[in-house]
Amino acid sequence: MCNQAHRHSIHCIVPPYMTDQLVRSSNPDIRDRALATLKISAAFRAERKFAQSFPSLMVYALSAEQGKNRVIYDARQTDNLMKAIVRKEGEPAGDDEAVNEAYEYSGDTYDFFEKLFQRNSLDDKGMTLISTVHVAESDYRGGYVPMSNAFWNGELMAYGDGDGIIFNRFTQSLDVVGHELTHGVQSFTSNLNYYGQPGALNEHFSDVFGILIRQWKTQERAETANWTIGSEVLVPAETRRGIRDMLNPGKAYVDDPDLGTDPQPGHMNDLYTGPYDNNGVHINSGIPNRVFALVATELGGNAWEVAGRIWYDTLLQLTNSSQFNDCARLTIQNAGSLFGEAEKKVVQNAWKTVGLTL
């Protein structure tokens, strides 16, 4: 480890018994170095003890008052989300593609919010972006199987490697990474309840900024953009194109032997009112998703500049119990105040198309 190019002094601590001996050396150079090592060792042990007790507070502490600060953990195919730190801010890419993707894409997400909305990380206070890759689920024999999911646990993003049959690893998709991190942004802003229409709006805003981050990164124009979320995450098949299709809800996968048919509605007449999925948070998000995609494609150009700005300001104004009506009212209002009557009309028409008239 000490011969590696990215050497860190605390990784190269000599055994304590040797240092104790060296401190008593008659050679002042050796004695001084040994004393310095002892100080570093003590600081490292204190840091390690603190990190073991309060792992998340530790990375928050490291991020204090800094700009972009990423930490990537490797769960090593277990469900331990803080098993081992494998990459920190400024460290170079390694051989593990999942680690590199989580690092690069969380950086893209930070840059997007910082450059376009002057937002300093999720909490606007430089919060460390923590990602854990290679997350697995326990099986009933005490082993683990790769997780076919990605989630935000309130403090960090967790990504599984997929089963390799239906799902690829979830870090492969920039819009999935952006989606998860936007859940983090939301927890410090509107904090929309994760149930019913507020929950569907929560999922909607994560899809909106997830796809905008990708379009911004690849400089896609709205009218020709791909509005499918998570296409890289699915193993390709004729019956599936992605996890959700914002422009055409209900069409991301059709009659797929493993996935069935995309259940997302694109109109209020088809609003799901059953109990599953927290009263349809991932289902009914299809309705506002369609509104956003209609607005962006109608306006044309860079979706992050006009539609993105309207939706970001709306996100800051919503409350945790906001309904689709509230989102419609605020996006229409913000379109008018930020840009003008033409943009306001486009947003109004899009909501009307999905059955919401104010």
Place this chain on the structure above:
Amino acid sequence: MKVQLKQSGGFMGMLKECTLDTHALEPEEADTIRDSVNRTDWNQADQNSGRSRDGYHYYLLVEDQQQTYSAEYTDQTLPESLKPLIAILKRYLKAGRF
């Protein structure tokens, strides 16, 4: 013993379900399921997602000759005693319809 699992949520948000009769399973799986059911305090069910987003939501129904249990959990609230049962049932999940 008959066990039914409906799983919703996850990033994908799809509904998956399965219904199994322990008599039709391998003895190791059947024993693990029965043990999980017997070790669980069914009065402690909790369906709160907390601050987590895109986690799974589980709807569980267990029927045997004496009793019927039903409960809802999330990844955050799933008791340790039920994890082996859920792990087995997950292997049999198929796409369901909302």
